[in-house]
Amino acid sequence: IKYDGYRTQVIVEDGTARTITRRGYDWSSTYKTIVEAAATIPKSAIIDGEAIVLNEKGVSDFHSVRSAMRWAPDRIIFVAFDLLHHDGIDLRREPLLARREKLLELVGTAKGVIQYSHHVHGGGADFYAAVDRMGLEGMVSKREESSYRSGDTEAWVKTKCYEEVDFEVAGVQRTPGSAPLALMATRDAERRYVGSANIALTKAMRERLYAKVQEGKG
CATH class of the missing domain: 3.30.470.30 (DNA ligase/mRNA capping enzyme)
Structure with missing residues (x-):
């Protein structure tokens, strides 16, 4: 073990x-x-x-x-x-x-x-x-x-061992000199914050993700 x-x-x-x-x-x-x-x-x-x-x-x-x-x-x-x-x-x-x-x-x-x-x-x-x-x-x-x-x-x-769970991206945290973090939330009606995760994507994919987050701010 x-x-x-x-x-x-x-x-x-x-x-x-x-x-x-x-x-x-x-x-x-x-x-x-x-x-x-x-x-x-x-x-x-x-x-x-x-x-x-x-x-x-x-x-x-x-x-x-x-x-x-x-x-x-x-x-x-x-x-x-x-x-x-x-x-x-x-x-x-x-x-x-x-x-x-x-x-x-x-x-x-x-x-x-x-x-x-x-x-x-x-x-x-x-x-x-x-x-x-x-x-x-x-x-x-x-x-x-x-x-x-x-x-x-x-x-x-x-x-x-790993546990796989699907979460919504509620936001993106950007800090100069550090990798961007995805702020994760549950997919139910409560949309509870569950933590952050490194965004392991290419620069182009990160930019598209950030644009989508900006669109959903309303």
Whole structure:
């Protein structure tokens, strides 16, 4: 499952722990509950995963993570999906499934602050359909024998779920130096504003759209 949160690495050493963001910032003070739980992990380890918050439907919610950082940090949990180092041994060259087997032994299957991200073998199309029905963000497909590499890699493929809805263009917002935004509204009688979207059209098509909006101002 692709979780909607903040990519995070948990580093455990000598009975202490810290959390590092994707850009290399130390967010240990933000993820205090995760740090406290990770500090109980025996020996040293570097664990890759995602800091998330589950909403009332049990689905990871990115906006809830932002809110929890300030108002309810104890709601933030860490879903672990890879193990880079353990007990002084660099595991990055080992196959993915071998690393994950060691990770499962390390964090277990408990539903606490630190959780293991389970996977399935094969059946990608069916799995994606199930993820889509459940309203999740998407899925991540990984090559079983792949080693761990930082940055972009062909060993991982992220497939997101999308919802398609038709809206009316209620207006166009133009800001010098920025792409124009379409101001969207529902197509019912209430015509409620629902947000904005970048207009990914050619210049000529954008000009025709803007002209139509101007005609409908009345």
